[in-house]
Amino acid sequence: MRIGFAGTPEFARVALAALADAGHVLPLVLTQPDRPAGRGLKAQASPVKQEAERRGLPLLQPRSLRLDGKYPDEAAAARAALAAARLDVLVVAAYGLILPAWTLAAARHGALNIHGSLLPRWRGAAPIQRAIEAGDAQTGITVMRMDTGLDTGPMLLERALPILAAxxxxxxxxxxxxxxxxxxxxxxxxxxxxxxxxRPQPAEGATYAHKIDKAEALIDWAEPAAVIERRVRAFDPFPGSLLMQGGEPIKLWRAEALVDAAAGEAPGTCVSAADGLVVACGQGRLKLLELQRTGGRRVSVADFLRGRPVPAGTVLGGRPLK
Structure with missing residues (x-):
């Protein structure tokens, strides 16, 4: 089949590679423009662009697909390319640009989207992170036919996947x-x-997975330990979870919720540094297991404490107490 593909990150690259390996013809790949990344902020090609170039696939990187938007020439060029590609299907996966109605009609059999949740739960930009953060027992993949709404199209395939404790x-x-x-x-x-x-999506159970904001990284010790622990996992690798110690920002990458532990101390107080670093929370305590100083690497709490002791009674900074 003649398949167009629109996607940007690694999640999409895996799908693009699978379609190519299955023997389909890919006459056009759309991905977002190169973005500054890394310490040097050099322009970096998306994983989808790298895969397309490796396979010699035709590629376009419009900044917008809106014909009445800021870059109408780029949108018009993409429209002409989609028409010339004579597509059977357009496959979309984490593209990151709004698809106008004309793009959804550019292929003979319409546009199919690969979405990382069991719709209608977690429509939107960050379904994987929000599912972990919420403590969902499972998530999955929904393949749907796209319409002009935000992840509202009818479902074609759904398969569940358990969310593991780690x-x-x-x-x-x-x-x-x-x-x-x-x-x-x-x-x-x-x-x-x-x-x-x-199958139309059910009206009940719809939730929205807001894009992850860097401001969410700062830990709120007044929250329950179990909630903080889930957020630590949900925000790995981006944006990480942040605490303040001695005025210095420290990233927390791994933790264990001690939900049955009494928390008589003020939230954010280091209760013990003998076996890991145990911090009082709004409910229960959180055992910190892996930390990272600015410019350093991830290390175990034992290694961290050897270079920077944190006495019991120390109050770690975070969001203001509620």
Whole structure:
């Protein structure tokens, strides 16, 4: 089949590679423009761009697809390229740009989206992180036909995946990316041949996964230990979870919630530094396991404390107490 592809990060790259390996023709790939990244802030190609160039696939990087927007020439060029590609299906995965109605009609069988949740739960930009943060027992992949709403289109395939107790956004992302790639390879020919039935999303249970903001990184010790621990995993690798110690920002990458522990001390107080670093929370206590100083690397709390002791009774900074 002739498949157009629109995507940007690693989640999308895995799907693009799977479609190419399945033998489909990919006459056009859309991805976002190169962005500054790393310490030197050099322009860096997206994972999808790197995969497309490695395979010699035609590539466009418009800054917008809105014909009435800020970059109408780039949008018009993309529209002409999509029309010339004579697509059977357009596959979209974490593209990051709004798709106008004309893009959804650019392929003979419409546009299919690979979404990293069990819709209608966690529509939006950060479904993987929000599922972990909320303490969901499972998530999954939904392949849907796109409409003009935000992740509101009818569903074609859904498969669940358990969220493990140790899952971070990174580990869950990788498992979902593989599942999504397998599902889209299955879904594309089945949809084109009429072997998949559309199911409208149920009205109940819809939630929105807001984009992760760096401001969310700062830990609020007044929250329950279990909530903080989930957020630590949800924000790994971005933006990380941040505490303040002696005026210095420290990233917390791994922790254990001691939910049955009494927390008589003020939230943020270091209760013990003998076996890890135990901090009082609004409910329960949090045992810190892996920390990172600015410019340093992730280290165990034992290694961290050897270079920077934190006496019991020290109050760690975070968000103002509620």
């Amino acid at each position: 899952d971070t956004a990174a580990t869950l992302h990788d498992r979902l990316a593989l599942l999504g790639a397998q599902m889209i390879v299955e879904a594309v020919p089945a949809w084109a041949e009429g072997r998949l039935l559309e």
